[in-house]
Amino acid sequence: VQLQASGGGLVQAGGSLRLSCAASGFSMDNYVTGWFRQAPGKEREGVSCISKSSGRLYYADSVKGRFTISRDNAKNTVYLQMNSLKPEDTAVYYCASMRSSPWRPAQSTSMERQCDRRYFGSWGRGTLVTVSS
Numbered sequence: 001v002q003l004q005a006s007g008g009g010l011v012q013a014g015g016s017l018r019l020s021c022a023a024s025g026f027s028m029d030n031y032v033t034g035w036f037r038q039a040p041g042k043e044r045e046g047v048s049c050i051s052k053s054s055g056r057l058y059y060a061d062s063v064k065g066r067f068t069i070s071r072d073n074a075k076n077t078v079y080l081q082m083n084s085l086k087p088e089d090t091a092v093y094y095c096a097s098m099r100s101s102p103w104r105p106a107q108s109t110s111m112e113r114q115c116d117r118r119y120f121g122s123w124g125r126g127t128l129v130t131v132s133s
Helices: none
Strands: 002-006 009-012 017-024 033-038 045-050 057-059 067-072 077-082 091-097 127-132
Touching: 002 091, 017 033, 017 091, 017 127, 033 077, 045 067, 045 077, 057 067, 077 091
Parallel strands: 009 127
Antiparallel strands: 002 017, 017 077, 033 045, 033 091, 045 057, 067 077, 091 127
16 A cells, blocks of 8 residues: 655746645545645645545645645546645645544545544655745
8 A cells, every 4th residue: 555646846936736646555536535735843734635536625725726636536646736836835745545544534524624634544755845936
């Protein structure tokens, strides 16, 4: 079971990047998938999460209208399209799945509450996003 995040890099403010999270060993669409980020000296925070059916999405207020999460089930991959990037978006970005979580919230729980790193049991290595001003 492995999650591999890629697509990070250095970009100027206002630019775009697309992060990819590819899974091996399990089907991502069986679990809630999320993107989290951690800036230096800060806690890891939920950026965006997508439900199993892709019918429900969550975005942190700081990225609403700029980031888009999506799935490609055929490729077993989840994407995070990031537009209008700002220097404050600089962080290491991680993708995660609720697979292997010791406890998952009920499906009826709001996506905002589900997008909590404590519910995610499978994590990929991070990919660094640096936005220059």
